[in-house]
Amino acid sequence: MIRGHIDLATRARVEGWIHSDRVPLAGARVLAFHDETCVGGGRVDVFRQDLADAGLGDGCVGFGFPVALRSDQDPRVLDVRLEGGTLLLKQGACALSPREAMGADRRRQGRDPAALSWMLARGWLDQRRHDALRGLARFGAHPLQLQIERRGRDVASVCDEVALEAADLIEFHVHTAIDCEIREDVRPADLAAIRREVRASFPFSPPVIGLWAPGPHHLDLVEGSHLADGEAEPGAGVEYAFGGRTLLLADLDAAIGFRGGDASTPFTAFVPCRPEERP
Structure with missing residues (x-):
């Protein structure tokens, strides 16, 4: 007889246990699925004292491994x-949590280093995107050097x-299709309102936008502060x-x-919005 249970299922991680009375399953590989799409995998390699005591x-x-869900995929399924x-472990009772109660988990869904490395290994991300998303997750910002030709071109192009x-x-960051609105003549005081807009449109993703200008600009960002909201002194x-x-990709929670x-x-801001929200 094979028994098991899913103890935790979030957009970032799945944990649980599985046991067979006949065949040892230690080291066996388990896969997480959303409908029929594989979203993560790991091995049965976690010691659980409570289950040892239960015989x-x-x-x-036990098992525990990162998963990568799009924003429209429900971890409860x-x-x-x-x-x-052919064994399939389904979840038991599920409960909805209010968005504000999700805390740091909302910020790391599918974006923690283990999940990003897993996506890189499977070919879901190339190295450039992996490094950008990892930098965003770790520091709250990531600068990208672009290979673009500017000579003889106007600023708009x-x-x-x-x-x-x-x-x-940003589309890889939010795990869903987006439109990107180009907002010119943005000033620092406008970022708070943009942050609220992005969080309203993508409530399960950190509010990341792109910043650019024809000439050089600078900002000060407290690295890691995107995990604890606050304002930076000049x-x-x-x-x-x-x-x-x-x-520059910047997390406006920083x-x-x-x-x-x-x-x-x-300066210019590249602000993600859902296609149906575009004016």
């Missing part, structure tokens, strides 16, 4: 299967090309440059400040 073998019956077998780069990475944190051939002339100079 389930030597207690090495995840199931876990033994690779190559260059901006459109940069917007395509921003849209590609000169605090780490200086990030953007503009020209540099696109503490961001501008200093000197950058505090009053406008």
